Amino acid sequence: MIQDILPHKLINHYDPLKKADEDSLVIVIRENDVMVRGDLYPRKSELNNGDDLTFLFSLEGENDYYLLDVTGIDYEAPEGYEFVNIREFRRSGNAKKHRVFLAYTALQLARWYRDNTYCGRCGRKTYKDDKERAIRCECGNVIYPRVVPAVIVGITNGDKILVTQYKTGYAHYALVAGFTEIGETLEETVAREAMEETGLKVKNIRYYKSQPWGIVDDILVGFYCDVDGDDTIKMDESELKVAEWRSREDVILQPDEYSLTNEMMKMFKEGKSI
Numbered sequence: 001m002i003q004d005i006l007p008h009k010l011i012n013h014y015d016p017l018k019k020a021d022e023d024s025l026v027i028v029i030r031e032n033d034v035m036v037r038g039d040l041y042p043r044k045s046e047l048n049n050g051d052d053l054t055f056l057f058s059l060e061g062e063n064d065y066y067l068l069d070v071t072g073i074d075y076e077a078p079e080g081y082e083f084v085n086i087r088e089f090r091r092s093g094n095a096k097k098h099r100v101f102l103a104y105t106a107l108q109l110a111r112w113y114r115d116n117t118y119c120g121r122c123g124r125k126t127y128k129d130d131k132e133r134a135i136r137c138e139c140g141n142v143i144y145p146r147v148v149p150a151v152i153v154g155i156t157n158g159d160k161i162l163v164t165q166y167k168t169g170y171a172h173y174a175l176v177a178g179f180t181e182i183g184e185t186l187e188e189t190v191a192r193e194a195m196e197e198t199g200l201k202v203k204n205i206r207y208y209k210s211q212p213w214g215i216v217d218d219i220l221v222g223f224y225c226d227v228d229g230d231d232t233i234k235m236d237e238s239e240l241k242v243a244e245w246r247s248r249e250d251v252i253l254q255p256d257e258y259s260l261t262n263e264m265m266k267m268f269k270e271g272k273s274i
Contacts, residue, residue, distance in 0.1 A: 001211050001256040004092075005098035009060040010105070014133035018055040019041035020044050020066045026053060027106040028068045030075065033083040034103045039095035046078050048092065048128070054113065054128070056106055065102065069110045071122075086215065090258065099256070108214035111147045121142075148217045149180040151189045154224040154264045154274070155202055157231050157245055161268045162198060163252075172254045173242075174261050177220075190223045198243050199234025200227050208267075211260040222260050224274045 003010075020026070021047040028035035035042065044053070044066070053066040077083060084092075084108055090100050112135075119126050119137035126135045126143070133145040153176040155162040163173045168222055178193035180186060187205050193204045208222040235243040246252075251269040254262040 001209075001260055001263055002097065002101050002104065003212055005101055006251055008062075008098040010101070011058040012059075012105075015055060016128065016130050016132075018064060020053045020055075020064070021068060023063055024053075026068050027065055027103060028070060028075075028077075028083075029107055029110040030057045030070050030073075031037055031156065032086050032107065034089055034107065035077050035081050035083050035088050036089065036095075036099075037082075038081045039089075039099045041099070042078060042081060046081075048076060048078060054109075056109060057102075059098065059102065065106070067113075069114060071110075071114060082129055085123055087151050091256065093256075104214035105212070106214075109145060111217070116143050122144050126130075139173050141180060146217045147212075149186065149189075150178060150213075150218045150220055151180065151186055151193060152177050152188050152220055152222040152261050152264060153194055153202075154208070154222070154268060155194055155198070155200060155227055156224060156268070157227045160245040161251065161265070162200070162233070163242070163246050163265070164197070164240050167237070167239055167241045172231050173252050173265070175264060176256075177261070186221050186223070189245070194225070197236045197240060200231065201229055202226065203228040206263060207273075209260060213260075220260050222264050224264070237244070 007251050024044045025041045026039055055068050056065045058064050061121050086099055086103055091094055116126055116135045119141050121141045122139040126137045129136050176193055176197050180189045190205050191202055197272055202225040205223055205225040208224055211220045213220050234242050248269050251265050253266055
């Protein structure tokens with residue numbers, strides 16, 4: 001999955017006292033684009049403007065990484081660099097996995113900083129906390145990075161699993177998925193999403209694995225479960241164009257191995273314990 005970057009290790013402890021030096025690596029974000037040369041990020045010394053940098057994280061064995069968000073600014077990439085949409089960066093096949101993961105995480109933080117320039121409670125301009133990764137306002141409001149829980153659901157029916165395709169957007173096969181609502185447990189989300197998307201009742205809900213997914217601020221939580229009773233699918237046609245049972249040999253995997261969804265389908269396809 002996207003976070004499986006061994007032998008590298010992300011060290012995401014926030015240190016507000018860290019200052020970039022000329023060799024520090026900088027992830028430059030513009031809206032949903034990331035600035036790269038191939039899959040390399042620039043050093044501070046290469047930038048046209050490297051003054052307004054925010055410490056992001058460290059990668060064990062490498063220099064620290066900093067953020068420069070140039071959204072809404074007329075910013076010219078240094079020679080040899082270009083802005084690439086982060087989804088294209090992921091799907092190019094040319095970028096090392098750890099660099100894709102860093103880009104997704106940096107984008108999530110860039111969007112959080114950008115969206116909280118002003119306080120949602122009183123409207124004043126906010127400032128960065130000097131002790132933890134938080135944004136503060138003079139009114140006392142404290143804002144932490146947004147992490148949105150969502151579930152990935154592998155519904156099994158003996159030697160078959162339910163696969164879906166979205167009506168719009170992502171074109172490859174996936175599993176039932178959805179966001180957790182207020183006042184709802186993750187297990188209740190699994191049962192509700194299964195019913196809403198496919199009309200199926202489920203039982204034996206069991207946790208598999210989780211995954212950070214920075215492109216939409218998610219923490220994805222994977223569950224397998226069994227169909228309970230009638231296995232007739234009543235597809236939500238407003239959201240899906242395909243919802244069908246597939247045997248192991250007929251499961252078509254996604255083109256890369258970054259997502260929790262793909263790993264869960266792969267586990268079932270290969271007959272591994274779930």
